[in-house]
Amino acid sequence: KKLTARIHTLDYKIELDKKTLRVAVLRDKWVELKLKWYSYLNKYLDGSWRPGEILLSYRCGRFYVYITFHRDVVLREPRVVMGVDLNFNNITYTIINLNSELISIGVIPFKGLKRALHLRKLAEDLQRRHPRNWRFLKWARRARAKWLSKARNILVDTAHYVSKRLMEVAREHNAVIVFEDLEKIKENNNGGKKLSWEKPLWCYRRIQEYTEYKALLEGIKTIYVNPARTSKKSPNDRKIKFINYRFVQLGEVVTTRDVVASWNLALKGLKRMKGSRVKWSPDSPRSEAVKNPSQAGEPRNKEIFKNIYSYPQIIASGKP
Numbered sequence: 001k002k003l004t005a006r007i008h009t010l011d012y013k014i015e016l017d018k019k020t021l022r023v024a025v026l027r028d029k030w031v032e033l034k035l036k037w038y039s040y041l042n043k044y045l046d047g048s049w050r051p052g053e054i055l056l057s058y059r060c061g062r063f064y065v066y067i068t069f070h071r072d073v074v075l076r077e078p079r080v081v082m083g084v085d086l087n088f089n090n091i092t093y094t095i096i097n098l099n100s101e102l103i104s105i106g107v108i109p110f111k112g113l114k115r116a117l118h119l120r121k122l123a124e125d126l127q128r129r130h131p132r133n134w135r136f137l138k139w140a141r142r143a144r145a146k147w148l149s150k151a152r153n154i155l156v157d158t159a160h161y162v163s164k165r166l167m168e169v170a171r172e173h174n175a176v177i178v179f180e181d182l183e184k185i186k187e188n189n190n191g192g193k194k195l196s197w198e199k200p201l202w203c204y205r206r207i208q209e210y211t212e213y214k215a216l217l218e219g220i221k222t223i224y225v226n227p228a229r230t231s232k233k234s235p236n237d238r239k240i241k242f243i244n245y246r247f248v249q250l251g252e253v254v255t256t257r258d259v260v261a262s263w264n265l266a267l268k269g270l271k272r273m274k275g276s277r278v279k280w281s282p283d284s285p286r287s288e289a290v291k292n293p294s295q296a297g298e299p300r301n302k303e304i305f306k307n308i309y310s311y312p313q314i315i316a317s318g319k320p
Contacts, residue, residue, distance in 0.1 A: 003058040012054060014067070016045050021065060023056065033063055044069050076219045078176035081273070083266030084166060084211075085230075085258050086180065086204045088113055091162050092258035095173055096266045102236075103173070105259055108165050112158025116151035116201050123147045155203045163210035170220050177215055178269030179208050180227035225268040227261070235263035 013022045013030075021033045043049075048071050055066040080103060085092045091108040123144045127134050134140040170177050186199050212222045234240040238251035240260070248257055 005056050007054050007056055009052060014051055014054075021054075033065065035065065073216055073219050075221055076174060078174055078221060078273075080173050080175045081178060081266045081270045082166075082170055082173065082175040083178045083262040083264070083269060084180075085262035085265060086182075086207060087258055088198065088202060090258065091166065091207070092256070092262045093166065093169065094259060094262040094266050095169075095175060096263070096270065098270065100267060100270060102263070105262075106169065107258075108162055110158060110162055112154045113198070113201060113203075116154050117198060119147040119151040119154075120201065151201070155201065155206070159203050159206045159210050162207055163214055166211050167214045167218065167220075170215060171218055174220075176221040176223065176269065176273065177211065178265050179211075179222065179224050180230075180265060181224040182227065223269055223272060225265060225272060227265065230264035230268070231257040231261040233260075233264055235260060235267055 007023060011024045014020070015022075019035045019037045021035055022030045023033065025031055049069040050071060052068040052070050054068065057064045057066070080095050080097050082093050082095045087110070090110050093106050093108070094102070095104040096102055126140055126144055130137060130140055134144070166177065169175070182204055185202075185204070191199075215222050232240075234250060236250070241249040242257075243249060243254070246256055247254055248260060250260065
């Protein structure tokens with residue numbers, strides 16, 4: 001059983017300048033712990049952050065303390081809208097103003113997935129060479145664990161790098177960030193065997209979450225829109241012609257489908273900002289407000305819509 005406890009703010013006292021933590025125990029006694037400090041924690045010492053609940057854990061003869069900090073954030077009023085299209089090898093963004101006029105287009109390379117897939121292939125080749133006894137070979141278990149752990153670290157670091165770059169662009173232009181509300185991507189088997197093998201390591205949700213909390217710290221809004229047909233529809237009412245799976249001709253300009261998708265995402269985000277309710281997060285209860293009743297989380301609505309579509313003559317007659 002893990003020795004872990006959640007401690008309320010009234011049951012501990014932390015002195016950040018001295019790097020010490022005092023935890024209240026039974027009979028009005030205190031236990032003082034000396035904290036191991038890291039340089040990135042110094043940003044929480046400026047007085048704007050307040051410590052919250054802490055998690056104290058004991059394992060392998062050591063104490064581990066997880067401190068949560070919180071502060072009030074005032075959201076900015078955006079001047080532009082930035083649509084972000086997530087892909088396997090790059091992140092494409094398009095910035096438009098509040099009058100739907102194009103301002104800037106940019107691409108951020110995303111090389112972490114390719115490197116992580118290479119390490120995963122090494123691990124799978126090792127298991128293929130020793131299909132029965134790789135679990136019992138110490139060197140094989142260590143090599144496999146090393147490659148998979150390194151792949152995970154590469155994806156986490158790359159996600160942080162990409163989210164930081166997106167935040168720098170959004171902060172420079174004072175933009176609201178518009179993401180795709182991607183659902184059931186990994187469960188969908190469309191795309192062939194190679195794509196199904198690559199999708200489990202595609203950390204699109206991690207990039208969105210990292211960017212979302214970094215944006216919240218800067219007071220920048222992040223919204224999610226439906227990505228349907230964003231890479232197939234012309235964003236500027238000009239004739240669109242598909243050259244191949246990647247490039248399109250938009251009017252007299254040849255560009256990529258990633259640019260078209262990010263441009264349409266920005267337009268959808270602008271439309272949401274102007275008139276209707278906005279889906280702030282894919283996991284937020286407020287997301288139910290932007291779904292039709294048959295898709296929302298109300299089982300009764302699903303049953304009613306199922307009956308309506310089963311009996312089309314009821315719709316025509318207008319009877320309940």
